[in-house]
Amino acid sequence: MTVLTVDIRFDHARAIVQLTGALDITSTEVLHEAIEAVLVGRPNAIEIDMADLRFCDSCGLRVLLQAQRRTGSAGAALHLSHVAWPVAAGPHHHPAG
Template sequence: MDHGTAGSGNRVRLRVDVRIDGRAAVVAPAGELDHHTADLLREPLEKAVESGSPRLIVDCSELEFCDSTGLNVLLSVRLRAEAEGGAVHLAGMQPVVARVFEITGAEAVFSVHDTLEEALAALNAD
């Protein structure tokens, strides 16, 4: 399910798709995650937690950019999911996005997986 797009002109800057896979909601942002597009990711993540699916995987394989606003969205949703007994796993981060997590130390608070398949196996094994 497509949860929205934001862009300037004809160029889409962020698209977010959501699906359920096993016991996890898989949220897949594609494009640029920044202060202009962060709400497009925040809304489906929060909706998943509120609807009783606090087990989330963010498939970052098509995420081309993430700034501090995007990072804060992920950190706040992680706290909400954990408060509900869930978790947020990240999968398939591109080097430019992984670098943001490395520089800020945020990689230490997330379960990070090389692929979506690894993240699904880890989350469904819990």
């Protein structure tokens, strides 16, 4: 079982969702539920902080896209921060160098 922990904090009208662990097929529901819980507070923006996310598969990317659509339909902006290149590009990407 993959472990994903989510820490939510608010900074004025912005919610910050800190992800730690792995976002994959076994943990996507955790993020989905966190986004829904945050939207109850009607923030202007949601930041998903991925600094401590060590893995994200295609199911994780799908839930991030769904979160973007959901927050947009609720009138909020979604921002991803601290995205590491293996998460952003997938396993076949190699940095230039």
